[in-house]
Structure formats: C-alpha cells, structure tokens
Amino acid sequence: MCYNTAQLLSSKLSGKDYTATDIASVVITGLSVVFIGLILLVLFVSIYGAIFNGAAKKKKAKEEAAKKAAEAEKAKTAVQQPKPEKPVSAPVIEDGIEEEIVAVIAAAVAAMSAQSGKKLVVRSVKRSVSQRDPWAAAGLADNTRPF
C-alpha cells in the first residue's frame, strides 16, 4: 500500500515533450489511485461502522430485554397487590413565568439530556437573583476559562 504514484510512471512529465501514451497513463493511473484510496477508506469505515453499530444494537437489545424482564416482574407483583401509580410530580413554577419560557427551558434540558445520555428532569423554575446579566456572565466565562 505504501507506494509512490510517481513510480508508476518511468519518469515525471515535464514541459511539452509528452506522448499520447503518457497522457493516457496519467488519466488511468490518476483515476485508479483516487478510487483505490477511497475504496480502502470505504472498507475501513464500513468495518468499524459495522463494529460500532453492532455494539450499539447489542447494547440496545440487552437494555430492551432487561426492561421487558423488569416490566414482566412488575406486572407479576402488580397482579398480586395492586398499588396506586405514583403521580409524576409537575415542576414547581414560580408565579409570573410564562408557560412558553418553561417550554423553552424544558426543551433545552431535553436536548442536553439527549446529548449527554443522562436523564434530566425539570423540578422547578425560579427567577434567579443574579447581579450580572447572564449574557455578560457567559462572555466572561468564555474568556476566562483556562486552557
């Protein structure tokens, strides 16, 4: 794999003293080297893609199986002694905060939890009593964060 394309041609092309065969070989070698290079990448990327994708699928299947088992267990106990379902506690919203704002905050939290993979819950929404404007604080944090 570790070869130099120049070696494919007996000598480098220069000036105008080239023949039709030289040009044809440039076209053919050029295209084939580009294709060989990228086909190699296709192979490598496909292989590791399959490995990672397979691992992810396995993990997912395992999780799902565990979930199912837990549900079955739950169903069993539920049959024996029916318990009232625990209500999902709604977040405590301070007066004067619009629903739209809460929705935006919840969406941002959901996006963060999707990114980090941790399950995050909004428990309460309160006004903060910060002295500094949040944008200014963000700017300050951005410029003073160490390397």
Added chain:
Amino acid sequence: MIDQFLSTIGDLARDSGVAGFFAEGGWKNIVMILISFLFMYLAIAKGFEPLLLLPISFGMLLTNLPGADMYHSEFWVYQTVGDNDHYIDYGNILQHGGLLDILYMGVKLQIYPPLIFLGIGAMTDFGPLIANPKSFLLGAAAQGGIFFTFLGAAVLGMSAAECGSIAIIGGADGPTSIYVSSKLLSNSDSIGVGTIALAAYTYMALVPIIQPPIMRLLTTKKERSIVMGQLRPVSKAEKLIFPILVTVVIALMIPSAAPLVGMLMMGNLLKESGVCDRIAKTAQNELMNIITIFLGVTVGATTTAKTIMTLSFAKVIILGVIAFSIGTACGILLGKLMCVLTHGKVNPLIGSAGVSAVPMAARVSQKVGQEEVPTNYLLMHAMGPNVAGVIGSAVAAGVLLSIVAH
C-alpha cells in the same frame, strides 16, 4: 518661480501612476482594472463567493495600478542554482518586496491552503459520510473531471504543468487549486496561479447554474423522484476514529496529499474531540478569516495584465467549465450505477455533489430533487459525497503533484 512650479508638477505627473497608463502596454492595465471592477460587482451585487472574490478582485486592482509596486512578478522568477532550477530568491523578496510580495510567500510556499483546510475540517461534519461510506465512491467519481480535463488540456498543446493546474479546477476546490498550481507553475508557463484561482472561484460560484442542466439531462424523472431513507445515527467514537484513520491511510498512500488531508483531518479531530473548543473555534473563525484575506488579496495580485491578457486565459476559462461539467457528469453516472445495483435505493442526484464545492453542490442536489418530490430531503445524503469530494480532490491533487514534474 513659475518655471520651477511647472517643472515640479511635470515631474510629479511623470512619476504618478497615471503616466503608467500611457506607457507601452499601459492600456492593458486599464482593461485589467475594469475587469477587477466587474469581479467586485459580481461579488457585492450578485453574491458570487464574496468572501474570496472580493479580496481577489481588490488585489487585482492594486496590482494593476502602475507605480504602486505592491507586487513584483519579476521577483518570483525561478532561478537556476547548481542543479536546482526551481529556486526563488526569498532573501531578495524579504529585502525589497512590497506588502503583497511578502504575503504571497504564504501561497508560493504552500502555507495558506493547508491552513484553510484546517478551518474547513473544523467546520465539517463527516457524520453523513461515516453513516454511508459508499458516498466515498461518488466523491471519487466526480474527480473524473480533473483527469479528463488533463487530457483536454494536453490536446490543446499545453505544457504538463499547465495541464495539471487547469485540470485541478475540476476538483471545485479553491485552496486545492491554488496549492497545486502554485507548486506546478513556473514563470515559463503562460498562465499564473491567479488565473487558476479566478476560474476556480468563479465556477464554484456558478455551481447552481452549471450543474442542474447536466443533472436533468443524465437522469430520468423516475430516478430523480427516488426518496432516500434516514441515515443511521453515528456515535462519537466513530467520529473520533474517522479523521485519524483517513489521515493514516491517505498520507501513507499518497504522501504529497498529506499536507492538505492532514490539516483537514486535524481540524476535524479538534472539533469532534470536544476538548479543544477554543482551538477549534479559532481554526473555524479567526485563523480561517485571516488566511482568507491574505490568500485572496495576494492571489488577486498575481493577475497582472501580462499574465491575464493572453490566449491561455481563454483556454483556462473554457477548459475550467468543461472540467466542472465532466466532474458533475461522472458523479451522476456513478450515482446511476449505484441506483441500479441497489435496486433503486440511491437517488443519482446525490452523485453531482461529489465535486467538492461544499455545501453548494449538496444544496443543488437537494434543490433539483425537491423539484420532483417536494417532500424529498436529499441534503444529508448529498453531504456524504460532498465531503468525500473534498478528500477526493486532495488525493487527486497529490496524484497530480507526484506525476507532473515541478
């Protein structure tokens, strides 16, 4: 006293740039200045790649003002010292060069294009390509434009270095074109780096006009209507391995492509790692912008009247558009082949995005696809071949550099 006044005024007039216009060949400078106005108009009013075309056209204006002495084409003449006939006297340039001479060293020494690639890497998401690695093939096919144009330029009787420089325009990648042509072309060639860059950036801006007719001509209505499914999500680990893998494979195979591919992938790793936020941001914004200014204005400055107003310039313009068209066609044709092989799962329109004008070419695929089926979203599928095209043209550049003597 009046005499003295008049003679001083006369001297000033003789020394001024205006006198230069009346000197021998001075009319050519006037034509070039008018051309630079045209490019400024295209950049500002028509939005043709303004970030590059505007600095290029202003560089063109500066270099063609007689007497400004900001760029000296005579400094960049290759000299023969011993066995080395590819020698530029940089010491002389540092001592006597104008502002643009000094900045142009970054082009001639191949410093700016790889740094631009660093920024591009830091902005690119290779996710669609990792999710569908077969896109690499479309990115490779679209490089056909480069090699077939090499053939065309050879038929027109151009030198090997000129053939290579013109052909690379077909890669639809500005920095790559500048990288290759600045390495190949010498003063004995009839075209310059500026000519190649002007043609490359103009055609990149014209992608939405050049590509759609070719795409419609080569595909049937049924093929254009193919709706492609969603791409699989790509994990962070895959995105981290990708740049390292590509660098190792490509740099080992085609060492002369290493500066471009290496910097592209380093930029991408900085971004994907998530731990070098500050550096990634600098590469994407400040560094990239600074280099773009330097690159644009100096490449523009190489377009002096005597290099542009030649028959070769017309050849570059014609061969450039042919290179673009063949590249588009090659991508579409391989797309059609993949469509047949996958029993109609691949929309051939994504093939044209294999020319690396990112993200314009992918947007064109999306637009042409949506003309048939308004709910069809080909954009992410087209981004795969599009970013593969960037890697592909860097590889093709490496191949050209290792085949053609410079």
